[in-house]
Amino acid sequence: MNLSLPIAPSPDVSCCSDDSALIRTDWKPTFPLCWFHTPWSSSRAGGRCLSRHPDFVAAKQERNLQAAERVISDLYTDRIFDLIENHVCYDDRPLVVAPIKTPEINKNALSLAYAYAVASTFGLYVDRSIISKVTYRRDRKANNIDRLVAPTLFEGEVQSNKNYIIVDDVLTTGGTIATLKGYIEQNGGRVICTTTLAAGHGVAPLAHSGEMRQFGVKIALSEATFDGLKEKLGKQFDELDDAFRKGFHYGLQHLTEPEAQYILGQISYCKRRGEDFMDSFGKRLVQARTRAVA
Template structure:
C-alpha cells in the first residue's frame, strides 16, 4: 500500500489505491462514484458529510450531484431507493460512557456462561441475576430518569455458538427492576461472528439490524460484553438513522477502559494497519493522522456495508420469535428485585 505524501488529504491518498481497496473502504456503489463520477477528491470529500457532520446516504448525494451520479449508475438506481443509512455509522458526539455492570473480572468462566451464550435462557437469567447488583441498577435508573418513553433494546443475534441469550436476559432484568419497557422487535439481521476476532478486527466486521424504530423514542441499547463496542455502534446507528434517540449503552461485563465508545486516534491507527494486512498488501499503512483526515478516516474507512452474512427473511422472523419466546419464559424472573423508587 502506498504511503501518504506530505500535505496529501485522505481522499487524495485513497485515489491512488486499487479498486479492491476502495471497494472495501467505501462500499462498491460509493467507490464506483468515487472513481467514475468525475469528482475531484476534494469534491467527493465535501459530499460525504452534511453541515452537522452526519454522513450522507447515496440518495442524498444523488440529490446534490445528479449528473455525476447518473453518469455512473445510469437508470439502474433510478427506481430503487438505496437504504444505506441503516448501517452508516453515526457520530457518538458527547454520548456518555457505557455503563458496565461487572468490571472486576470476566464472566466467561462462570458455570452458566457457555450454556447462556449457546442459547439457554434459564442459564442466562441465573447468570445475569448473579452479576447485576442493586447499586448498579440504581445508577442506571438515575441515568435515564429524566427521559420519557424509554425502551431497552438487547443485541439479539445468531452467533457461532447459537442464539446468545445473555443480552436478552440483561435487558429483561433492567426492564423489570426499573419498570421500563423492552423492545422485542429489533434483531441483528446478519451473522458477523465477532467473538473470535481481536479488538480492531471487530471494527472491520459491520452488522445490520432489522425492526421498527419509533421516531423520537428514547432507547437504551445493551449487550453481554463490550470490547471495542462495534456491535453497539452499529445498533446505535441503526436506531438513530431511523429517527430514534439512543440515550445510553450498557453491558453486563467488560473492562473499565472499554466504556468510552468513540474511536480513539490510537485505534484508528491500528485499524488502518489491519486494513493493510486484510487486503494482503503486506505493507504498513502510513496514514497521516491530521485533524482533517482523522475525521475522514473515522467516518469513511469503516466499511459502510455489512460485512456479515445476511439472514433470510424467514431466519429473521425465527430470530425475532426466539427473542419473544425467551422473554415469555423469563417474564417475572426479576420482578422481586424491582426498585421501590422506580421513576417509571
C-alpha cells in the same frame, strides 16, 4: 498506499462516502459511559467475572434463558442500575433494546436476558422489533481488527422520537453498540445510555477512575483522542477515513473510544518497527475484510 477494501453488498447501504449512507452517527460530548457489572475475566483465582461463571456456556452458546438469568442474578451490581436510573425519564418510558439475531440462528441468551433484567428493574418494555442481520463472517474469537471491518447491521422498526437504552452482554470494543445507536438515531429514535453485563479485558482498564472505578467505560470518542488520531496520522488521516467510509460505511469520527485507542496503539506499533502505517495496517484491514466477506 491507495487502500481498496472488499465491500460486502447490502441492499440497505450505499457504497459511497455520502454521510447519508453511513451506518453510525456522531457522538455527543455528553454521551454517558457504558456501565457494566463485572469484568469478562479475572487474573485472581476465583475472581468474580463472566467467563468463569458455571452457567456462562449454556447461556452464551446454547440459548439457555434460565442459565442466562442465573448468570445475571449472580453478577449484577445495584450501583449500575442506580447509574442507569439517572438517565431514565419515566414520563417518556424509554425502550430497552439488545443486538439480538433472529431466533433461528441466535445462540446467545445473555443479551436478551439482560435486556429483560434492565426493563423489569425500571418497569420498561424490551423492544424486540430491531434485529441484527448476518452480513459478515465473524466468530466469537474475532480480534479487534476483525471487529472493525465487519460491523453488525440491523433491520426492523424504530419508534420515532422515542428514547432507547442499548444493552449487550459483553463490551469488547463497542462497535456493535455504536452501529445499533446509528441505526436507531438515523430512523428517528434517541439513544440515551448504554450498559453491558461485562466488559472485556481490553476495555476494562479504560473504566472510569474514582467513584465509578470498574463500573464505567467511555464509549463515545473523545475530542482529545480524535485529535490524537489526526495528529499521528497526518496526511494519511483523510486516506484512512475515506477507506473506512467506503469500505465499512462509517468514518473515523464515528469510532468508539476503545476502537480509536486501538488504532492509536497500532500507529505507535508501526512507528517502533519502522513500518509505514497505511501500508502495514492497510494490508491487515484488507485481509480481515476479505475473511469477513468470503
